[in-house]
Amino acid sequence: MKPALSVIVFTVLSGAGLGLLVCAALARLAGEAAGGVWRAALLACVLLGAGLVSSSLHLANPRNAWRAFARFATSWLSREAVFAVLLVPLVALWLLAIAREARALEVVAAAATIACALLVLVCTAMIYACLKTVPQWNSWHTVLGYPLYGLMSGAVLWLAVAGPEAASASAWRTGALVLLAAGLVLKLATWLRFARPSDLPVHTALNLPAGRTRLLDPGHSRGTFLTSEFVFALARTRGRLLRWCTLAAGYALPLALLLAASAGGASRAFAVPAAVCCLAGLLVERWLFFAEARHVVRLWHGATDAGDAGGSACSTTGAQRA
Amino acid sequence: MKLGLVVDLDTCVGCHACAVACKEWNAAAPVAGGAPDYAPQGETPGGVWFNRVRHFEYTADAASGHLNLSKTINVPMSCMHCEQADCVTVCPTGASYKRAEDGIVLIDPERCMGCNYCAWACPYGARELDEEAGVMRKCTLCVDRIYDEALPPAERKPACVLACPAHARHFGDFDDPGSVVSRLTAERGGGGLMDDLGYRPVNRYLPPRAPAEVDTSAQRARAPSLKARLGALVNRIVEL
Numbered sequence: 001m002k003p004a005l006s007v008i009v010f011t012v013l014s015g016a017g018l019g020l021l022v023c024a025a026l027a028r029l030a031g032e033a034a035g036g037v038w039r040a041a042l043l044a045c046v047l048l049g050a051g052l053v054s055s056s057l058h059l060a061n062p063r064n065a066w067r068a069f070a071r072f073a074t075s076w077l078s079r080e081a082v083f084a085v086l087l088v089p090l091v092a093l094w095l096l097a098i099a100r101e102a103r104a105l106e107v108v109a110a111a112a113t114i115a116c117a118l119l120v121l122v123c124t125a126m127i128y129a130c131l132k133t134v135p136q137w138n139s140w141h142t143v144l145g146y147p148l149y150g151l152m153s154g155a156v157l158w159l160a161v162a163g164p165e166a167a168s169a170s171a172w173r174t175g176a177l178v179l180l181a182a183g184l185v186l187k188l189a190t191w192l193r194f195a196r197p198s199d200l201p202v203h204t205a206l207n208l209p210a211g212r213t214r215l216l217d218p219g220h221s222r223g224t225f226l227t228s229e230f231v232f233a234l235a236r237t238r239g240r241l242l243r244w245c246t247l248a249a250g251y252a253l254p255l256a257l258l259l260a261a262s263a264g265g266a267s268r269a270f271a272v273p274a275a276v277c278c279l280a281g282l283l284v285e286r287w288l289f290f291a292e293a294r295h296v297v298r299l300w301h302g303a304t305d306a307g308d309a310g311g312s313a314c315s316t317t318g319a320q321r322a
Numbered sequence: 323m324k325l326g327l328v329v330d331l332d333t334c335v336g337c338h339a340c341a342v343a344c345k346e347w348n349a350a351a352p353v354a355g356g357a358p359d360y361a362p363q364g365e366t367p368g369g370v371w372f373n374r375v376r377h378f379e380y381t382a383d384a385a386s387g388h389l390n391l392s393k394t395i396n397v398p399m400s401c402m403h404c405e406q407a408d409c410v411t412v413c414p415t416g417a418s419y420k421r422a423e424d425g426i427v428l429i430d431p432e433r434c435m436g437c438n439y440c441a442w443a444c445p446y447g448a449r450e451l452d453e454e455a456g457v458m459r460k461c462t463l464c465v466d467r468i469y470d471e472a473l474p475p476a477e478r479k480p481a482c483v484l485a486c487p488a489h490a491r492h493f494g495d496f497d498d499p500g501s502v503v504s505r506l507t508a509e510r511g512g513g514g515l516m517d518d519l520g521y522r523p524v525n526r527y528l529p530p531r532a533p534a535e536v537d538t539s540a541q542r543a544r545a546p547s548l549k550a551r552l553g554a555l556v557n558r559i560v561e562l
Contacts, residue, residue: 001442060436061456067415067433077439078414132408132519133445200516202378206331207513207529209391211382216394219338219375222366225450229441296516297447300376300399 001134002232003290010055011124012153012282014084015146017047018117019154020161021091023175025110025117027158027168034098036162041095043161052084076130080123087116121147134293136197141190148186149285152179153278156254159261160275163268170262177258180278184251187285191243197294205299215302230295231303242288250281323424324496325463326403326524327483328503328512332531334490336377336396343485344373344400347464356431358454370450372461373400373482390532398491400482401448401461402514402523403427409440409449417458424495425524426465431457445516446523468493496524 024032024040056062069085071078090113097106125146128137155176162169202213218227254274261270294303348357359369375398382388403420407427410418417433418440420426429440429449434457441449441458449460464480467473477484483491494503503526506512512526546554 058437059456060438060451060453061434062436064415064417064433064435067417067435068437069414070416070433071411071414074411075414075439077412077437081414127439130408130412131443132521133443200518203380204518205516206378206380206395206397206527207515207517208380208395209382209386209388211380211386211388211392213381213395214379215376216379217377219341219377220371222368224368224374225370225441225453226447229438229451230447295442296445296519300397300447 001290001293001295002229003287004058006054006058008283008286010051012286013047014051015150016153016157016279017044018121019150020044020157021117022114022151023154023158025114029110030168032168040158040161076123076126080120080127083116083120083123090116121150133296136194136293141193145186148183149282152183153282155179156275156278159271173258173262180251180255200299202299218301226297227301230297231301232291234291242284246281246285246288249277250285254278324524325424325426326496328492328506328526329398330490330528331395332528333488334396335488336375338375339485339487340398340482340491341371341373341375343481347481348372356452356459358452370452370459373398391530393530399446401427402446402525405522406520408443412443413440426463428462429458429460434458445519
């Protein structure tokens with residue numbers, strides 16, 4: 001799949017923003033002072049706003065974006081939009097309750113905010129996980145991944161925003177470490193699970209007896225919408241390098257920085273670089289999520305069982321290369 | 323009604339006439355279709371095609387007992403008007419819809435926001451973004467032809483079906499067991515592409531027929547004639 005920058009930025013930023021909202025609301029429920037919560041809420045709104053703008057950039061016809069709420073019954077994209085918009089009044093109510101020190105209302109609004117933010121994360125995951133056309137996405141790994149990586153980056157961001165003066169800083173550090181470790185394990189498990197991508201052979205797709213099929217001609221002389229959208233060839237060496245970048249920046253370095261923060265005292269000096277590093281790593285992770293996904297339409301453009309290998313099978317079709 | 327196409331993989335010669343006729347009809351019918359060209363005479367021509375023909379070389383395994391099926395297989399592909407149309411269910415705006423009366427899957431360009439999600443959900447590559455209008459496009463089964471009573475009945479068919487010089491394309495109602503498409507599918511064992519994925523495509527593809535074997539056993543069994551034996555003798559002398 002083509003790694004579209006707007007969607008990558010959108011999913012990473014809004015995921016982190018939603019995770020941050022959940023963490024801030026949980027911390028506040030546990031008795032955190034209002035100062036850090038305000039900062040976190042402001043940052044979350046900035047992240048979600050930036051994500052929203054970014055998401056609209058990939059629409060070819062954004063004038064009709066307002067219609068995206070129309071198919072709540074069947075479309076996960078519609079559900080994501082509805083819950084994302086529902087989040088706005090819930091967060092506003094929660095912050096109002098904090099400002100007015102209405103404790104009972106605050107608890108209810110915080111719980112609703114947490115539930116709604118988690119729903120948005122699950123909807124984002126299901127947008128990809130429900131596609132049978134992309135086997136790597138059509139899996140519980142995706143359903144678990146989006147919420148987990150969102151909460152993970154949110155927890156690291158919360159540590160950076162709340163600062164060392166936060167009452168529960170050490171507890172949150174432990175929480176962030178657990179989430180980072182869980183994220184690392186899930187990422188590795190996902191890569192292992194789909195280490196050997198298998199395409200359906202064309203003769204099976206055509207209901208022919210067992211045999212060998214080879215694309216002679218894709219039927220077009222230049223690239224098409226289909227080749228630019230679905231036939232993305234990622235060179236093996238580059239893919240491997242980016243995977244190491246993901247592991248290091250997204251998970252390992254933030255883990256090391258937070259562990260160092262647990263040992264030393266100056267939490268923010270470690271927490272801020274950890275948060276920046278984690279977001280940068282997740283941007284690479286998300287780029288790979290798209291670039292490595294193999295849509296079944298590739299089959300009709302000469303994809304074979306042999307794997308990516310620089311996309312030689314698809315070279316005649318004007319495939320994008322990286 | 324369950325309208326759809328039958329494509330005969332045995333007789334399709336891969337001439338792209340269906341794809342060209344489709345472009346011709348739909349480029350001029352922006353309401354129902356809309357298949358623009360980008361820089362058709364330029365260095366990098368591009369555009370939206372509702373129907374694309376791919377060409378494969380197929381060699382049957384010797385063990386399968388179908389070696390005589392080995393041939394070039396031309397595969398014209400357009401919207402299969404699936405009964406389980408995920409492109410419709412994933413669409414957030416309701417722009418994609420499947421008509422209850424005849425099963426045709428259509429896009430309302432007035433509602434489409436161009437998010438590409440429906441194209442992602444389609445395993446056949448049947449949907450392409452119109453970069454000029456910013457909306458998704460696809461085969462309409464020539465909905466603006468097939469019901470047009472101003473046309474003679476024989477011409478109330480999709481443009482691709484009318485254009486096919488090999489009669490490899492047929493149009494009709496799969497709900498009607500007596501229709502040409504139902505009969506052809508039953509007689510020839512037609513199947514859907516990638517049926518395993520569960521989209522229940524309506525369009526059927528008729529498999530290539532094994533060519534009748536030419537019996538050469540008589541020639542091989544017959545003793546070589548005097549002329550042939552003389553010829554062989556001359557050859558051997560020349561080769562000395």
